[in-house]
Amino acid sequence: MERRRRSETPKQQVHHKNQTDLSAWRKGKKSDPEKSVQSHQSPNDEKNESKQGSLEEALSYFEKVQERVSLKKNNALQKHLTTVESIALEKGLPPEGFDVLLKVALSGKLADTVNTRLLKSLVPASVIPEDSVVSSVSLLCVSKCSASTQLLFLRWLITMFDFIDHKEQLHALYGFFFSFLQDEKMCPYVCHLLYLLTRKESGESVQLYEMEYHFGMQSHLQALLSLYKLFCPELVTITLPGKMKTYFKNSEGPWKAVINAVRRRNQENSAVLKPLVLGTAQPQSRKRKWNTQVLIPASSANRSNLEEDREKQLVNLYSMDESFPVEQLQTFPQLLQNIHRLEFPSQMGSVLTNPLLLHYMNCIKDESIYLRLYYWMGQTLQEECTWCVVDNSQYEEEFKAFLETVYKTECFLQEGFSSCEEFLYKSLPLWDGFCCRSQVLRLVSWIPLSSFSEMKSHLYDPLVQLFFTSSLYFKCSVLESLKELLQNWLNWHMIHLDSESDSQAQSSNTTLSGLVNTVAELIHFVGWISTVALRLENNPTFLLYFILDFYEIVCDMYLRYNLPLLIMPPAGIFYPALLSMDSVSLNQLCYIMYRYRTNLVAAKENELSKKKILQFKFSSQTYQEYNQYIVAMVGCLWTSSAFQKDTHPQGLRMDDELLKKIAVQDFKSSFNIVYHPALMGYALLFLQQAWPDDTTFNFSLIKGKRWNWYLEYLYSQGLKGLKVFIESSINRVSQASHNKTENMQDEKFI
Amino acid sequence: MLREKKSFKISIHLTTSLPLPAERDHLRPRIDLIVFMIDIKSKYSLKNVEASLAHVDANFFLGKVCFLVTGVGRVNYCSVEMNAIWKLGEMYCSPVLFCELELEGIRNATAQRLLRMLQICAGHVPGISALSFGTLMRNSTDD
Numbered sequence: 022m023e024r025r026r027r028s029e030t031p032k033q034q035v036h037h038k039n040q041t042d043l044s045a046w047r048k049g050k051k052s053d054p055e056k057s058v059q060s061h062q063s064p065n066d067e068k069n070e071s072k073q074g075s076l077e078e079a080l081s082y083f084e085k086v087q088e089r090v091s092l093k094k095n096n097a098l099q100k101h102l103t104t105v106e107s108i109a110l111e112k113g114l115p116p117e118g119f120d121v122l123l124k125v126a127l128s129g130k131l132a133d134t135v136n137t138r139l140l141k142s143l144v145p146a147s148v149i150p151e152d153s154v155v156s157s158v159s160l161l162c163v164s165k166c167s168a169s170t171q172l173l174f175l176r177w178l179i180t181m182f183d184f185i186d187h188k189e190q191l192h193a194l195y196g197f198f199f200s201f202l203q204d205e206k207m208c209p210y211v212c213h214l215l216y217l218l219t220r221k222e223s224g225e226s227v228q229l230y231e232m233e234y235h236f237g238m239q240s241h242l243q244a245l246l247s248l249y250k251l252f253c254p255e256l257v258t259i260t261l262p263g264k265m266k267t268y269f270k271n272s273e274g275p276w277k278a279v280i281n282a283v284r285r286r287n288q289e290n291s292a293v294l295k296p297l298v299l300g301t302a303q304p305q306s307r308k309r310k311w312n313t314q315v316l317i318p319a320s321s322a323n324r325s326n327l328e329e330d331r332e333k334q335l336v337n338l339y340s341m342d343e344s345f346p347v348e349q350l351q352t353f354p355q356l357l358q359n360i361h362r363l364e365f366p367s368q369m370g371s372v373l374t375n376p377l378l379l380h381y382m383n384c385i386k387d388e389s390i391y392l393r394l395y396y397w398m399g400q401t402l403q404e405e406c407t408w409c410v411v412d413n414s415q416y417e418e419e420f421k422a423f424l425e426t427v428y429k430t431e432c433f434l435q436e437g438f439s440s441c442e443e444f445l446y447k448s449l450p451l452w453d454g455f456c457c458r459s460q461v462l463r464l465v466s467w468i469p470l471s472s473f474s475e476m477k478s479h480l481y482d483p484l485v486q487l488f489f490t491s492s493l494y495f496k497c498s499v500l501e502s503l504k505e506l507l508q509n510w511l512n513w514h515m516i517h518l519d520s521e522s523d524s525q526a527q528s529s530n531t532t533l534s535g536l537v538n539t540v541a542e543l544i545h546f547v548g549w550i551s552t553v554a555l556r557l558e559n560n561p562t563f564l565l566y567f568i569l570d571f572y573e574i575v576c577d578m579y580l581r582y583n584l585p586l587l588i589m590p591p592a593g594i595f596y597p598a599l600l601s602m603d604s605v606s607l608n609q610l611c612y613i614m615y616r617y618r619t620n621l622v623a624a625k626e627n628e629l630s631k632k633k634i635l636q637f638k639f640s641s642q643t644y645q646e647y648n649q650y651i652v653a654m655v656g657c658l659w660t661s662s663a664f665q666k667d668t669h670p671q672g673l674r675m676d677d678e679l680l681k682k683i684a685v686q687d688f689k690s691s692f693n694i695v696y697h698p699a700l701m702g703y704a705l706l707f708l709q710q711a712w713p714d715d716t717t718f719n720f721s722l723i724k725g726k727r728w729n730w731y732l733e734y735l736y737s738q739g740l741k742g743l744k745v746f747i748e749s750s751i752n753r754v755s756q757a758s759h760n761k762t763e764n765m766q767d768e769k770f771i
Numbered sequence: 772m773l774r775e776k777k778s779f780k781i782s783i784h785l786t787t788s789l790p791l792p793a794e795r796d797h798l799r800p801r802i803d804l805i806v807f808m809i810d811i812k813s814k815y816s817l818k819n820v821e822a823s824l825a826h827v828d829a830n831f832f833l834g835k836v837c838f839l840v841t842g843v844g845r846v847n848y849c850s851v852e853m854n855a856i857w858k859l860g861e862m863y864c865s866p867v868l869f870c871e872l873e874l875e876g877i878r879n880a881t882a883q884r885l886l887r888m889l890q891i892c893a894g895h896v897p898g899i900s901a902l903s904f905g906t907l908m909r910n911s912t913d914d
Contacts, residue, residue, distance in 0.1 A: 408843060408871060451843050451869045455880035486866055486908055490884040553907060556898050557891075 079104045080118050083125045102135065106142040113146030120150070123157040127174060129165035136170045140177050148186040154178070155190050162197060168206065175210040182217050192218060353377060373430045383434060398427070399440035406448055408456045417456065424460035428467070436513070437467035446479040454487040454495055462498050466505035470513065472535070473542045481546055488550055489557065493564060496554050500567040503547050507574055510540060511582040518583060537586050544575055544588045552593030560597045562606060568594055569609040576616040580623055587620055587639055589646045592671035599654060600692070604699040604740060612742030614654060615749050617647055651750060658697065659751055661690035694735065694743075695723050707734045781889065787819070803893040803901075804835050806885065809856065811842040817855065824863065834905030835892050836865040839881070843869045866908040 079101035105122065108114065114122070125131065126139040161171055185191065195218055201211045372378045372394060382390055404410065407417045431437050441464055452461065468480065488499050514536055551568040558564055572594070578584045589595075590613075598610040624639050653667040660666075667674040680688055690696055695704045708718055711727065723731050736744045782800065805827065810816040820838075827836065838860055860867040870881040892901040 408877070453843075453870055453877045453880055454884070455877050456874075486868070489904070489907060490868070490887050491880075492883065553899075557896060 075104050076108050076114075076118070080121050084121050098131075098135070102138060106138065109142035109144045113144045114142075115146055116148055116150050119143065119145070120153040120156065123153050124160065126170065127157050127160040127166050129167070129170075133167050133170060136166060137173060140170070140173045143177060143181070145181065145184045147184075149181060149184045151185055151187045151190055154185055155194065158194055158197065172206060172210065175207060175214060179210060179213050179217065182214075188218075353380075373426050376433065379430065379433055395438070395440045398438060399443060402440065402444040403447070406444070408452060409448055421457050421460050424457055424464060428460065428463045431464075431467045435516075437464075437469045437509075439469070442468050449480065449483040452483070452487065454491050458495070459498065462502040463505075466502045466509060468506060470510050470536065470539055473539050476539070476542070485550065489553065493558055493561060496558070497564055497567045500547065500551065500564075500571060503543070504567075504571045504574060507540065507543060507547075507571070510536070510543075511574070511578065511584060514584060515582055537584065540578075540584065541586060541588060547571055548588075548591045548594065552591055555593060555597055560601070562601065562603050565594075565598060565601060565606045566609070569598060569606060569613065572613050573609070573616070576613045577620065579620040585624075585639075587617070587624070587643055589617070589643065589650065592669060595650055596672070599657060600698075602698045604703070607697070607699045608740045608742040610654075610742070611740075611746035614651065615742065615745040618651075618749055621647060654746075655751060657692040658694050659747070661693045663689060663692045665689075695720050695731070700735070703735055703738060703740075704731070707731050710734075781886075802831075802835075804837065804885075804889045805831055806837050806839050808839045808841060811840055811856075817859075821859070832863055832865060834865075834901035834903075836863065837885075837888060838865060838867045839885075840867060840869050841872045843871045864905065864909065866905070 082097065082101045083105075105114070105118075122139055122143060126136045126143075129136075157174065160166070161174060164171065166174075195215070198211055198215055198218065201207050202215075204211075372382065372390070401423070405416070405420050405423065407420050427438070427441060431441070445461070445464060445468065449461075465480070465484075468476075484499060488496055547568075551564075551571075554564060555568070572590050575588060575590075578586050595610070598606045601607060621639065621644065628638060649667070649669045649672070653669060653672050656666040657663045657673070664673050664675045664680060685691065687696075694700050704720055704723065705718060707730075708715070708720070708722070711730070712722070732747070784799075784802075807820045807823070808816075809820050838856070840856055856867060868881065868884065871877045888904070890896055891899050891904045894900070
């Protein structure tokens with residue numbers, strides 16, 4: 022309305038008059054107390070007002086512009102064009118402006134360069150009114166403008182799709198868009214647009230047989246066809262390839278920077294974007310387009326009719342005509358009521374942060390949702406990857422947040438996304454180990470189980486290169502994520518063991534032997550890299566902690582996860598842990614050896630009792646390995662025969678002559694629980710408590726009865742692993758002297 | 772790389788192509804690691820590296836050579852095929868590292884990685900030689 026008022030003003034006095042008119046208009050609207058505030062407004066505000074005025078003037082100019090005005094010759098056109106562009110860049114255009122500008126751009130009145138510049142500056146400040154879009158589509162059909170302008174308009178429509186406030190009329194225009202598929206150049210963009218617009222109902226009105234014969238199998242068509250196939254499988258008769266990795270071309274290019282700038286500006290100033298956010302309790306700091314896709318827009322719901330809709334829904338509770346738009350989904354009971362007719366939003370990304378929708382995804386086997394999510398996530402991950410596309414590096418924080426969201430969703434659903442897996446396989450070889458490190462490594466832990474050769478070439482090889490050349494902390498992070506990976510696989514196995522009815526159409530890598538093989542390979546891989554890493558970093562405790570953490574899971578696989586697999590740690594890990602300088606590693610090692618023993622004993626019992634027909638038996642080699650380790654360990658810690666009894670080829674056994682040469686006295690007992698470097702501190706403290714006056718620290722006092730006291734003291738200091746190890750593996754014949762104790766000889770299974 | 776904290780002295784010799792001029796041979800210290808930098812955006816870079824490889828003594832390929840591919844951040848604009856680079860690494864039995872020089876964080880991380888490799892190749896880490904490290908980087912299973 023305000024525009025029309027000033028449309029008669031002559032151009033020369035425009036600037037000044039607009040300023041006064043605007044302020045007059047503003048004063049008229051606002052109440053008196055604010056008048057004084059108005060007059061003290063900063064020059065910034067006045068500039069805004071003047072800009073507002075000049076925008077309105079520019080819009081009125083465009084409304085009335087005649088045909089064939091050349092850009093170069095007409096100063097007014099230039100001025101207004103730059104006005105529009107600068108305002109678009111600063112805060113985005115108000116909804117009223119779109120109608121005029123779209124009409125001008127698509128009607129072919131002005132030159133192509135002007136149209137392009139106009140379209141490029143059509144960035145909304147809040148929403149885009151649907152009517153303007155509809156009228157511009159009608160102009161598109163008439164094709165008054167050039168082909169390149171039409172393409173640019175389509176790209177604009179795809180990019181700004183989320184900002185259109187209502188979409189009912191657009192859905193009605195589905196058939197018109199469909200007819201544009203015939204045009205070869207427009208086809209990819211139209212496919213993308215149809216992909217966004219397609220809902221379950223629209224699939225029926227599609228004439229698919231035409232498409233099949235006219236076009237070849239291009240990627241954008243494949244994507245669209247696969248979506249149709251899901252909605253109406255009977256109409257799509259062609260077979261689509263299994264794993265499609267191709268997506269729609271990125272249409273965002275010309276507007277990307279502008280959109281981000283506008284959004285950042287608006288978020289700083291006020292909650293302009295609030296109308297677009299439905300209260301699903303999301304934080305406000307979403308700055309990127311794809312992050313706003315993670316919020317469900319309220320734009321496709323007509324909020325004023327909310328009350329009527331609710332009544333209608335109560336009446337039509339079981340009617341299949343209406344589908345429940347997901348924006349109104351607030352509570353769990355609502356989900357349960359409407360679970361049979363839920364309509365997913367067109368931006369699949371919003372599903373990721375909505376726990377209700379995730380519940381739905383988990384229970385209902387709706388392939389279309391998975392497919393759409395797969396496409397969207399794959400495309401987003403590929404495009405926004407900060408190390409593959411260097412321009413994205415400024416948005417690294419947002420990409421990290423996005424990866425966090427994906428990870429949290431995977432944790433919620435307790436399974437990995439295949440698009441995420443593919444993204445990792447593609448980008449890990451190019452990864453430098455620095456960008457988004459913790460997020461990427463966490464996503465690695467959700468990679469689903471697959472055959473060993475695939476994992477080797479896609480995951481293990483790139484990780485190895487990074488692992489060996491990176492810092493200690495990176496190594497520890499990788500080990501942690503591999504531990505989580507193992508745990509996820511084992512959990513998955515446990516869950517699928519219970520639901521054995523799922524045995525139809527299982528591929529070979531989900532059978533038990535396939536699983537066992539893959540898990541075994543992972544464990545061997547981790548054992549290998551840990552050994553090398555210990556060597557590279559010179560046995561730091563920090564690294565050893567993570568390695569032993571991994572083996573804590575490995576040692577219990579039989580009893581806890583029901584997986585018939587038992588793999589001992591390699592000597593390169595066992596011995597550094599046994600001879601380590603700190604008690605934490607030693608304690609952990611004792612606990613692990615205790616668990617191994619428990620698992621082995623249980624396996625032997627099951628074998629001997631023949632209650633269960635076992636598919637797998639642990640080989641004698643496993644038992645032998647275990648025995649070797651246990652002999653060495655007990656020899657070290659208990660019987661003071663550290664260097665004699667060890668039969669392991671990489672073990673501690675040394676000849677007596679050699680030992681004499683080192684000229685250390687009492688070397689035999691140098692690694693028992695009193696003299697072990699890790700435990701000597703405890704021995705010291707014990708002596709201080711037992712003989713507070715004695716300052717000579719005579720360790721040989723700890724024998725006989727006091728040996729037992731010392732043991733109790735060690736247990737009380739938190740060395741629980743040591744406790745269970747000693748109680749299980751060492752049989753004490755007499756309490757009198759520690760020399761008479763012996764280890765269990767009948768541990769040697771065959 | 773020179774800015775990173777380290778406990779040993781390093782000297783870096785930069786050159787655009789090999790062979791190094793023969794006049795200074797007697798002044799040159801022992802070379803521990805050769806890093807060939809390939810810019811993924813220019814075919815010329817790859818050709819240059821391939822030509823220079825012919826001038827390197829065979830002994831260096833026992834773990835003392837490494838390829839550093841830069842410009843990864845513009846992988847959509849690369850004119851060099853990734854396959855060609857993998858094949859190069861395999862043919863010369865040397866690891867291939869990736870880096871984007873435009874970003875400081877990645878630059879630092881890659882510098883640290885190269886320093887670690889240098890430490891090993893110079894023999895500063897007991898128990899690991901350049902050759903064994905080179906084989907480690909290429910095989911991911913202990914057969």
